[in-house]
Amino acid sequence: MQEQLVMNQSIAGTNSPLQRRLAGRREQEVSFSAERSDAPLVQVGPADPCDHGFKSHENSGSLRALNSSEEAKLKKLMSKVIDYIVSPEFDKEDAESNIFQDVEEITRPDISWYRPLMDDGTTGKPGSVKMPAKKASAVLTLAQERVLFLKFNYARFRQRLIQDELDGRLPSLKQKHELLKWNAVSENYRRQIAETNLALVLAMAKRVRLSDVDFADLISEGNMALMRSVDKFDCERGFKFSTYSCRAILKAFSRQGMKDTRYRKRFPAEYDPSMERSDHLETLRRNHEQECAQEVKHIVINNEADLTSIELSVLELRFGVTSEKSSESEENTPKRALTLEQVGQIIGVTKERVRQIQNKSLKKIRLMLEDPTNSERKAQRQATAN
Incomplete structure (x- = not known):
């Protein structure tokens, strides 16, 4: 009864409809708890919108876990x-x-x-x-x-x-x-x-x-x-x-x-990942490498660097570059590049000697590429090809 008196006093001090409704529900719960009866209490729930497909539960015993x-x-x-x-x-x-x-x-x-x-x-x-x-x-x-x-x-x-x-x-x-x-x-x-x-x-x-x-x-x-x-x-x-x-x-x-x-x-233009970073320099470098490779191949094939037969053989076995003389003289030329030791076993020298021959032949080719007259010969070849 003391709790009910306090609840009634709090209800008297409420103003908003929401507070009055909450206070009324709490007062109803207090009165239910104070009432004693041998018969089990049946809790009557509010009129749920059952016609709309939402089912309500009459007592807490029928509730399932979530x-x-x-x-x-x-x-x-x-x-x-x-x-x-x-x-x-x-x-x-x-x-x-x-x-x-x-x-x-x-x-x-x-x-x-x-x-x-x-x-x-x-x-x-x-x-x-x-x-x-x-x-x-x-x-x-x-x-x-x-x-x-x-x-x-x-x-x-x-x-x-x-x-x-x-x-x-x-x-x-x-x-x-x-x-x-x-x-x-x-x-x-x-x-x-x-x-x-x-x-x-x-x-x-x-x-x-x-x-x-x-x-x-x-x-x-x-x-x-x-x-x-x-x-x-x-x-x-x-x-x-x-x-x-x-x-x-x-x-x-x-x-x-x-x-x-x-x-x-x-952002005036739409985002394009391919245009986010320019590859112009990379394209120029790749084209320059291809031109240099073609020029080296031309020098070796025509033997414009005055390479000896052993130097041509080493370049052929090491890098797969075949000269006209070697292609005519040797039919069974390996297609893949060989190691220094494998080349040494073929020509009958040590791998250190093969390295020396390789470096000497590459130096001759480098000097040929740096020769000022080489660019003139290259221009003449391109003019003739066109």
Whole structure:
């Protein structure tokens, strides 16, 4: 009784509807705990929106443990304060039954037209996109929109009640299931409202003239603005949702256009990895190496450096360069380059002697390449070839 007296005093000092509802629920729990009876207590839950596919549990004994995906979703829900749009309907005693059961059910729209339309319009311009037929896009009345938004915000309101009741404490298993249930309800109606108004984004995209903005980016930004409008729209003000969301979508298009304009000023050309680094010097070096190799081959084949027969044999065996004399005299010339030791075994000398012969022959070729008259002979050969 002492606890009940303190609770009554705290209730008298509350002002907001949310605080009054929380205090009333705590007072009811205290009175239940003070009551003794031999018969088991049956907890009667609120009128859940069972007709909408969301099942409630009558007692905590029938609750199952959450799986890993549900625990992760619950952790995400508890990490932020759930916001909602206040309505006087939420403070009534039979608010849940009035909002969910005593109203006409609104059928979900058919959005099968949306995906093919987006696939056809991603390569075109906003003005070339054809709007869907009226029968393919459901248009809600003001009363129907109010019904959907009341359901959506009441589901968020119930989640906020549980969050405020916890006040930083860990939720019980029943509270976890309640949070997940009302989150599923709110997400269901949020999706239904957005699907019903998908055509608004296309209608606004036809009105703007942003040739520099990609059509897919424009539609994506408009869809994000539409979802934000669903979260912030107040149906109690008496306006239709399109009045509020169309201006938000146009503002989002304008921001996207300014963002793309700033980007193109900083980056006038598209990024091309092949043009990021110039390979001009590397190409010149590679071409120079090929020209030098061809020149060395010409000197060896024509023996312009006055190489001896043993020097020609060493170069042939070591580097695979064949002169005219050796190609005519020897038919079984190895194709691959041999080591110093292998060359020494073939010509009958040590590998050190083979190294000396190789260095001497390469020195003759280097002197021939550095000879000023060699460039003149090279120019004459190129002129003759042309």
